[in-house]
Amino acid sequence: MKKTQKTLLVVAALLALGTAQADTLKKIKDTGTITLGVRESSGALSYTLGDGKFVGFHTEMAEHITSDLRKKLGLSTLTIKYQPVTSQNRIPLIENGTVDLECGSTTNNAARQKQVSFAVTTYVEEVRIAVKANSGITGIAQLNGKNVATTTGTTSVQLLRKHEKATGVDFKEVFGKDHADSFLLLESGRADAFVMDGQILAGSIAKSKNPAEYKVVGEVLNVEPIACMLAKDDAPFKAAVDDSIKAMMKSGELAKLYDKWFLQPIAPTNVRVGLPLSEATKMAWANPNDKPAEDYAKK
Structure with a gap:
C-alpha cells in the first residue's frame, strides 16, 4: 500500500x-x-x-x-x-x-x-536540390553515384529516396552538422548536391562567395508547412x-x-x-x- x-x-x-x-x-x-x-x-x-x-x-x-x-x-x-x-x-x-x-x-x-x-x-516550403551550375545535374536521375548532402536531424534525403523518380538511383548521403556546414560540403566539392528546403538553399546561395556558381534544380520533393x-x-x-x-x-x-x-x-x-x-x-x-x-x- x-x-x-x-x-x-x-x-x-x-x-x-x-x-x-x-x-x-x-x-x-x-x-x-x-x-x-x-x-x-x-x-x-x-x-x-x-x-x-x-x-x-x-x-x-x-x-x-x-x-x-x-x-x-x-x-x-x-x-x-x-x-x-x-x-x-x-x-x-x-x-x-x-x-x-x-x-x-x-x-x-x-x-x-x-x-x-x-x-x-x-511559410510553406518546397524541398528541392541545390547543385553547382556547371555540374550537369538537372534532377533526381543525375544523382546516381553522387554524394548528396543533408543536415543531421532533417528528413530531406529520406524524402528524396521515397520519391517515385528515385527508383534505381543510388547515391551516398553525407551529413552537415547544420545547414551552413551542409552547403560547405557542396561548395568544397565533397558533395555533388544539397537537398533541403528551397528557401534555405536559395538563402545559402545568396550568401555564398559566388552565387552565380550554384542553382536550385529538379523536382519538388515535398511541400511542407513551416x-x-x-x-x-x-x-x-x-x-x-x-x-x-x-x-x-x-x-x-x-x-x-x-x-x-x-x-x-x-x-x-x-x-x-x-x-x-x-x-x-x-x-x-x-x-x-x-x-x-x-x-x-x-x-
Whole structure:
C-alpha cells in the first residue's frame, strides 16, 4: 500500500511539474524574460550575423510576437534571450522548457505534434536540390553515384529516396552538422548536391562567395508547412502566439517582413534571396491553420 501511495505521489508530482513547465505565459510574466529558439543558418528565415545577433523573417516575426506578449501581460519591459538551436536539439529544448518559442525553419508534421505544438503556418516550403551550375545535374536521375548532402536531424534525403523518380538511383548521403556546414560540403566539392528546403538553399546561395556558381534544380520533393514551435498542451500561450501572428497577417505586417527578407538585399552580403511569395504561403495566410505536412501531401 505504501509503495502504491509513493508511486502515485511521484506521478502526481511529475504531472504537476509538466503543468508548471507548460504555463509559459506565467513563466514569462514572472521572469520578465522570453527565450526564443533561433537558427544560425536557416536561409532568410533565421540566421546569425555573429556576435550573438540573430535576424531573419521568422526571427523578426518572433520579436513582434514578443512585443504583443509584453503588452498582453502588462509588462513595461520584456527581455529576449536568443537560444541557438539545431535540427537535432530544437524539440528537446522546447520539451524541457529551455526554449519558450522556436521560430526557425521547423516543419509541422504529425510525428512532431505528438511532442510539441505548432503555431499557425507562416511559410510553406518546397524541398528541392541545390547543385553547382556547371555540374550537369538537372534532377533526381543525375544523382546516381553522387554524394548528396543533408543536415543531421532533417528528413530531406529520406524524402528524396521515397520519391517515385528515385527508383534505381543510388547515391551516398553525407551529413552537415547544420545547414551552413551542409552547403560547405557542396561548395568544397565533397558533395555533388544539397537537398533541403528551397528557401534555405536559395538563402545559402545568396550568401555564398559566388552565387552565380550554384542553382536550385529538379523536382519538388515535398511541400511542407513551416511554423513556430512551442510546448505541447499550453493552450493559453498558443492562443496568444496565434493571435499575434494572425494580426500581422491581417494588417499586412507579415507581408512587409516577407518583402524585407526575401525580396530586398539582406546582410551580410547585401544580396537578394529573390523568392516571391508562393501561392501556398498566401493561402496559409488567408486561411490561418496549424495543419501538419501530411495534409499537404498529394492525394
